[in-house]
Amino acid sequence: MDIVFFGLLAVGIVTELVTKGGDAALASLIAGTQNAVQNGVTMAGGMLFWMGLMGVLEQTPLMARLSHSLQKPMRFLFPDAGGAAEAIALNLSCNMLGLGNAATPYGIEAMRIMEAENPEKGVATDSMCVLLALNASCLELFPATLVGLRQSFGSARPAAVVLPVLLSSACSTAVTVLLCRLCIRK
Amino acid sequence: MSVVVPVGVLLLLGYALLKRVRVFSAFTDGAAKAFPLLGxxxxxxxxxxxxxxxxxxxxxxxxxxxxxxxxxxxxxxxxxxxxxxxxxxxxxxxxxxxxxxxxxxxxxxxxxxxxxxxxxxxxxxxxxxxxxxxxxxxxxxxxxxxxxxxxxxxxxxxxxxxxxxxxxx
Incomplete structure (x- = not known):
């Protein structure tokens, strides 16, 4: 990220110095950070609503039910999950509901339990690899933050993206599940 | 599609209320998490x-x-x-x-x-x-x-x- 950031800035500043001069370059940089404040305030509205709603969702039994119903199909992908099964199921449930921030603590908890049960410390177990791969493909039932963001920027159809997001993440999750199954040793 | 989301919001809130979730404070607790994210x-x-x-x-x-x-x-x-x-x-x-x-x-x-x-x-x-x-x-x-x-x-x-x-x- 450091290199990306420096690279973007360096190319931009040098080019603008040549094409428009130093004052313009500085003005562009400050205009960018001013836009950051404006965009931040704009996105706050939608974010507050959806994160509030997700707070309600977290308190309902729906989450527990979803993670419970995941436990059986999970055995297929996490044969050596052991004591981490519940944390893994909660992590995946949160991810599916677009609660990325709620998912992280469960994910780390699952990793900690798996490492504690790991016979070869420092070498990832099958279940660890599968957990990370599933986190990368992230089947998304309802991308709440994204819908809030679109609303904030005045979209007339904020939820129009839900179905394509669901379909494309379902495809990549299916591919990941298949490949994981092939990579697992047992 | 335009009806689905608002109705879903209502259903979720109604269901939470039925399950005796403190809907108001659950909402505000959730919304409060937007600030660290925005930060x-x-x-x-x-x-x-x-x-x-x-x-x-x-x-x-x-x-x-x-x-x-x-x-x-x-x-x-x-x-x-x-x-x-x-x-x-x-x-x-x-x-x-x-x-x-x-x-x-x-x-x-x-x-x-x-x-x-x-x-x-x-x-x-x-x-x-x-x-x-x-x-x-x-x-x-x-x-x-x-x-x-x-x-x-x-x-x-x-x-x-x-x-x-x-x-x-």
Whole structure:
């Protein structure tokens, strides 16, 4: 990220110095950070609503039910999950509901339990690899933050993206599940 | 589709009420979590938008996009989406910054705005998650994780582009 950031800035500043001069370059940089404040305030509205709603969702039994119903199909992908099964199921449930921030603590908890049960410390177990791969493909039932963001920027159809997001993440999750199954040793 | 979401919101709240959830305080607790998120996103927005604005104002971004357009065109990808696709696995906040920039420029309901939304929604901040999860427990040998996770991200991008074309093209 450091290199990306420096690279973007360096190319931009040098080019603008040549094409428009130093004052313009500085003005562009400050205009960018001013836009950051404006965009931040704009996105706050939608974010507050959806994160509030997700707070309600977290308190309902729906989450527990979803993670419970995941436990059986999970055995297929996490044969050596052991004591981490519940944390893994909660992590995946949160991810599916677009609660990325709620998912992280469960994910780390699952990793900690798996490492504690790991016979070869420092070498990832099958279940660890599968957990990370599933986190990368992230089947998304309802991308709440994204819908809030679109609303904030005045979209007339904020939820129009839900179905394509669901379909494309379902495809990549299916591919990941298949490949994981092939990579697992047992 | 336009009815589904508001009705879903109502159903969820009604269901929560039936299950004796303290709906009001659950909502405010959830909404309160938006602030730490915004606190992380806004500084990142500042960094990324400063870089993107100077790149665009200088003309370098346009030149780059024009340079890459033939390649992207052959693949059926809008070159203006490239910054988003490349940044997504690196940093979620940076990707949100780029998305908000696309929204302000083209509008969230333009084809590019819609496609960018799908791309953001359908993939994950892969490298950050990898570093965080493995770093937290000190695992060094990650075996098949990186290739698999990269492949998952690539599939998400390709499918996201395809479905966007299908739905919004």
């Amino acid at each position: 992380r996103v806004i500084p990142c927005l500042a960094a990324m938008l400063a870089a993107i604005t100077v790149l665009r104002d200088s003309g370098a971004l346009d030149a780059l996009i024009r340079l890459l357009s033939p390649v992207c065109g052959a693949l059926g990808v809008d070159a203006r989406l490239l910054p988003l696709i490349l940044l997504r696995p690196l940093s979620g906040s940076a990707a949100i910054a780029v998305l908000s920039d696309l929204f302000t420029q083209y509008g969230p309901d333009s084809e590019i705005g819609l496609t960018a939304s799908v791309l953001l929604g359908a993939s994950e901040t892969l490298l950050y998650t990898l570093a965080l999860y493995f770093g937290a427990v000190g695992v060094r040998k990650t075996r098949f994780t990186v290739p698999l996770a990269l492949l998952a991200t690539l599939t998400s991008v390709v499918m996201g582009l395809l479905f966007s074309k299908l739905f919004f093209g």
